[in-house]
Amino acid sequence: MAENADGTEKSEDASEKKLREAREKGQIPRSKELTTLLMTLGAAVFLLFYGYVMWQQFEAIAIKGFSFDRAHAFDFQMMTNLIIGMTIETLWMIFPFLALMVIIAIISPTLLGGWNFSTQAMAPKLSKLNPISGIARMFSVNALMELIKALAKFLLVGGVAVLFLWLSYGEIISIGKEALKPAMAHAATLIVEAFIFVSLSLLIVALIDVPYQVIHHMNQLKMTKQEVKEEYKQQEGNPEVKGRIRALQREMSQRRMMQAVPQADVVITNPTHFAVALKYNPDEMPEPMVLAIGSDFMAAQIRTLAKEHNITIVEAPPLARALYYNAEVDRPIPYDLFKAVAAVLAYVYQLRDGKSAKPVDFANLPIPEEMKTDAPT
Structure with a gap:
């Protein structure tokens, strides 16, 4: 079996990249x-x-x-x-x-x-x-x-x-x-x-x-296991660096998301595990938008910001779970949840206008069966 000058065993078949480079060199x-x-x-x-x-x-x-x-x-x-x-x-x-x-x-x-x-x-x-x-x-x-x-x-x-x-x-x-x-x-x-x-x-x-x-x-042209790993790193990127980049991207996304929470009209909670911040302005957008989504610690931060900015918090566990698993940040809410969200927003607007809000059964909002989950409350 082929070996390097340092005695390292070349046990792996040449990769497509190695074959291509060898061909470019005339080998x-x-x-x-x-x-x-x-x-x-x-x-x-x-x-x-x-x-x-x-x-x-x-x-x-x-x-x-x-x-x-x-x-x-x-x-x-x-x-x-x-x-x-x-x-x-x-x-x-x-x-x-x-x-x-x-x-x-x-x-x-x-x-x-x-x-x-x-x-x-x-x-x-x-x-x-x-x-x-x-x-x-x-x-x-x-x-x-x-x-x-x-x-x-x-x-x-x-x-x-x-x-x-x-x-x-x-x-x-x-x-x-x-x-x-x-x-x-x-x-x-x-x-x-x-x-x-x-x-x-x-x-x-x-x-x-x-x-x-x-x-x-x-x-x-055979390669050592270390050469295969090094080539993979060059092609795919160092896993540690990629992980760090993803972490920074998540951090920046979360920072932008938390900065958007004060603009929300309502925060729908699970009440402790999930929190979703929504905004709806009929003059600016055709449908309600998702500003922030979080679970556990992030959910707690969203609730804290909502309280600091006097944003209405509504405990609607089925709707919170459905939004958490089906909605995306900076995107409109799923079409199938329009009725449920409309009921919540109508309740919030009545409270904001100082009117006596009609009671709403938030545990039984019209949510399609395929969007319901059994996540903990």
């Missing part, structure tokens, strides 16, 4: 063996289907180069033009092959890890010039694996080549008995076949190397 899984396999197979298939055409073109160019007349031999300009013409024809002849190799070389690395362009990976790193770091890389586990792969590839490819030569020994010997042109064509066919067999042998190397590179890459 993605790559397999050189996969690229080698595709390039050699591409070359073998190309020569299998297009090799005869290239051979004919090469033969024509060779004949032209060795059959010039006496004038060319004694005229530098004519000889130069002949050589330039042969060179251009040769380049055109091999251009399709070179173009195919370039395309495969560009596309094949993207099959593992996808296309990625990183400016950070292109930036020069002075650490790569450190001879001590270079020696450490030479004797690292990764270097050992590369050495083992190179030896395995040499033995495998060499073994397949020897096997092909042994199986084709009779054909190879018979080429010496053939005429020049058929012999050259036969030799070219054997070379292409050998190329295909050797290329297919690299398939075994690639099938081993590709999973190894993926696993090795993921192991390199």
